[in-house]
Amino acid sequence: MATDYKIRVQNVTKEYDLFKTQSEKLRSFFAINRKPVPHFWSLMGISLEVKAGETLGLIGVNGSGKSTLSNIISGIIPQTTGVVDVKGDTSIIAIGAGLRGNLTGQENIRLKALMQGLTNEEIDGLMDDIVSFADIGDFLYQPVKSYSSGMKSRLGFSIAVHVNPDILIIDEALSVGDDTFYQKCLDKITEFKEEGKTIIFVSHSLKQVELMCDQVAWIHYGTLHEIGDTTKVVGDYRDFVKWFKGQSKKDKRKFQRSMKQNQKDFDIDQYQASVVEERKTADPTEKNVEAKVKKDFYGSVISEKMSAGSRILTVLTLALFVFFCWTNVSGHSIRQVISEPSSLVHPTDHIDTTGSLK
Structure with missing residues (x-):
């Protein structure tokens, strides 16, 4: 891939464990589940780049x-594997994203701006x-939990x-609100584009895209x-939607079940092996292709489960805690x-004259 990018996503996957109970989730964190937990892969090997000043839909x-992809790029959630290289500060706009329900709108403004690195003077x-x-x-001046989706x-x-971010990520934020506010948003986005800012735009509105x-x-x-020219990709997607709508209800359900099953059956080891083969062929x-690919897959990923060393340390710490409590x-x-x-x-069951237990 080229180096003149603002956002680079390479071999990114995202796995979710389908826990049935909270106890299963806790056991999984300590990696002591006796039965395998079903998995669902929301992303199965995404690779793309966004150049500076470009708007990607x-x-x-x-x-x-x-x-899921927009949240990974913005840093809200971690990827399971792969590289996410973002050159600049991001700001994500989604309905209610990052807003605290118990705080007022004014308090949320200050909190979110502080989280973006602004000082109180700049916020004022x-x-x-x-x-x-x-x-x-x-x-x-009211708590955000009382807001409608449009107000959020x-x-x-x-x-x-x-807050003047380098990268603006908009996730369905224009799907609510009246026409007046919608136009204000479009004008602001256009202004950002003219300033050369990088934008990721997530939407079901193909006209907006x-x-x-x-x-x-x-x-x-x-x-x-597919990724490429807006007219071409949107046209292909419209063809798919038209095809899907033309199917019977039975065939629609069959197609959707098949796609979801593919996401459950995805094999990360097999995918990693295919990437190794591609690089060897290229x-x-x-x-040392295998080692390099493994580093690319897991080198920048924080594990969401305890490693063997962490489990041993936790058990030893717990044992010492119990020992000291029991001794006391x-x-x-x-x-x-x-x-x-x-x-x-x-x-000991009695106290001597000095006050110490015997």
Whole structure:
């Protein structure tokens, strides 16, 4: 891949464990589940690049992984494998994303701006512009949990575009709200494009995508089905939607079940092996391909489960904690317990004249 990119996503996957109970989830964290937990792969090896100043549209049916990909790029959730290289600060706009329900709109403005690295003085300077753009009236001083989806979108969009991010990620934020606010958003996005900012635009509105995007990526049930010129990709996607709508209900369900089953059956080891073979074919002289691919897959990923070393350390820490608690309750000194372990089951039962337990 080229190096003149603003966002680079390579071999990115995202796995979710389909837990039935909270206890299963806890056992999985400690890697002590006796039965295998079913998996679902929301993303199955996505690779793409977005150049500086480019607007990339993400399209696809519900559940295809568009929002998952945008959340990974913005840093909200981690990928399971792969490289995500983002050159600059991101700001994501989604309905209610990052807004705290118990805080007022004004408090959320300050919190989100502080999280973006702004100082209180800078936030004070932007506050009037953010409030004016959101235009939610006295609801600014009410808890966000009382807002409609439209008001949440207004507030979230207003905050995101005024903290001046390098990369703007818009996830269905224009699907709610009235025409007046919609036009304000379009004008602001156009202004960002003219300033050379990089934008990722997730939407089901193909007209909006055609209007704003330079390139489009069609995410299809966890895979990158097609990426390229907006007119071409949107046209192909429209053909697919037309084909799908022409199927019978039975055939629609069959197709959807088949796609979802593919996401459950995805084999990460097999995919990794295929990437190794591709690189060997592309450059037969390259050495240590397997090790390099493994590093690309897992080198920048934080494991969501305990490693063997962490489990051992946790068990030892717990054992020491129990030992010290038991020793304290028994009334014996640590030295005495170490020299005579049986004293733990024979606690002291009286106090001498000095006040010490015997």
